[in-house]
Amino acid sequence: MCRGHYARGRADVSQERGGDLTSCLVAWRTTQLRDRQVVDALVHPAHAAPSAELSRHLAGWPGSAYWSDEADGRHVVLTRRWPRPPERWALHAGLLIATLFTTTYAGAILAGAIQPGHLLGLFTEFALTRDALRAWAAGLRFSLPLLAILLAHELGHYLTARRYGLDASPPYFIPVPLWPSFIGTMGAFIRLRTMLSDRRQLIDVGAAGPFAGFVIALPVLALGLARSEPLPAVVGLQGMVIWFGALPVELGDSLVTLALRRLVGSGATAIALDPLAFAGWVGMMVTMLNLLPIGQLDGGHVLYAAVPQWHRPLAAGFWGLLLVLGWFGWPGWAVWAVLVLALSRGRLDHPPVLDRIRPLPRSRTAVALGALLLFAITFAPVPFRI
Numbered sequence: 001m002c003r004g005h006y007a008r009g010r011a012d013v014s015q016e017r018g019g020d021l022t023s024c025l026v027a028w029r030t031t032q033l034r035d036r037q038v039v040d041a042l043v044h045p046a047h048a049a050p051s052a053e054l055s056r057h058l059a060g061w062p063g064s065a066y067w068s069d070e071a072d073g074r075h076v077v078l079t080r081r082w083p084r085p086p087e088r089w090a091l092h093a094g095l096l097i098a099t100l101f102t103t104t105y106a107g108a109i110l111a112g113a114i115q116p117g118h119l120l121g122l123f124t125e126f127a128l129t130r131d132a133l134r135a136w137a138a139g140l141r142f143s144l145p146l147l148a149i150l151l152a153h154e155l156g157h158y159l160t161a162r163r164y165g166l167d168a169s170p171p172y173f174i175p176v177p178l179w180p181s182f183i184g185t186m187g188a189f190i191r192l193r194t195m196l197s198d199r200r201q202l203i204d205v206g207a208a209g210p211f212a213g214f215v216i217a218l219p220v221l222a223l224g225l226a227r228s229e230p231l232p233a234v235v236g237l238q239g240m241v242i243w244f245g246a247l248p249v250e251l252g253d254s255l256v257t258l259a260l261r262r263l264v265g266s267g268a269t270a271i272a273l274d275p276l277a278f279a280g281w282v283g284m285m286v287t288m289l290n291l292l293p294i295g296q297l298d299g300g301h302v303l304y305a306a307v308p309q310w311h312r313p314l315a316a317g318f319w320g321l322l323l324v325l326g327w328f329g330w331p332g333w334a335v336w337a338v339l340v341l342a343l344s345r346g347r348l349d350h351p352p353v354l355d356r357i358r359p360l361p362r363s364r365t366a367v368a369l370g371a372l373l374l375f376a377i378t379f380a381p382v383p384f385r386i
Helices: 052-059 089-110 130-163 199-227 255-264 275-290 298-306 308-328 332-343 362-378
Strands: 025-032 036-043 064-070 073-081 172-175 185-189 239-244 247-251 270-272
Touching: 089 130, 089 172, 089 185, 089 239, 089 275, 130 185, 130 199, 130 275, 199 255, 199 275, 199 298, 199 362, 239 275, 255 275, 255 362, 275 362, 298 308, 298 362, 308 332
Parallel strands: 239 270
Antiparallel strands: 025 036, 036 073, 064 073, 172 185, 239 247
């Protein structure tokens, strides 16, 4: 038995390059969105394998298609994109170049090649002298791997969204001076300018970014730790340390950093991180922060996709936990909680998807568990101390 809002009749699936799809269907539902058309079709049992006839029709469909096994039978979800205005590629390229500039400057300071100055020092320190160019070259050891991690994260979202025919923007990078971020950037983001079709799309798009970023951050961190130098015990510092000018900053450990320090590190109580290692550490931090299961962070997307009925109470509880951790532990957690709430316009719930009822495939349960595991191994209770 198909859902009540499905119907037979003239469908938008009958006149495509592959022929008449309707001969293989029991019923279908067509939804017109601003950026695309979505057809949710209940397949006739004789064609559900699928049959050679249906496979031929799907091969001619001008868009994406995927299967969904549901209580009333096997469905195929078809998406056809509508024409869209061109992207503002010049803006995206300009933000990327500006972020390369600010993060390279930060990297030069972290490498000890440039001393930090006032807020406008980002511009006044830049000069085309031999020493300055050597200093900026040293900064690239931090900026290039960091931008590679951020780009991989955002491309994970972007390419997955595009595979489903969703209207998604290319990455926007956020360059900043050395305040409020001493790494020269506040990260990057993409804009999803449409409603997602179902929870399968949501979990795929939401989880793809952290997984892709982690794949790049892991070898970057490992190579950087191998290049890092042990510090003498008399210095009085512990763990992973970077210097911002004369100011030492102790970085917190996660399970990943602890494991890698044992595998490729020197075994010293304290190590001075190479800029490459710090870029990898920042990548792990970005992965962990994005996987927090609140609001519209990547972890919030995964949580809503996995258990939509529990998203709001769990997100509210975790947000409250951040405040508690900020009060009794690292104050930055409270700052992050307030920032996430502000970016979510005061709401911790999640926007709906077009079809919340459609079940998640079993493979996506594994994706949700993988995202939870990734959050656990990258979580650092105290990310840094100054």
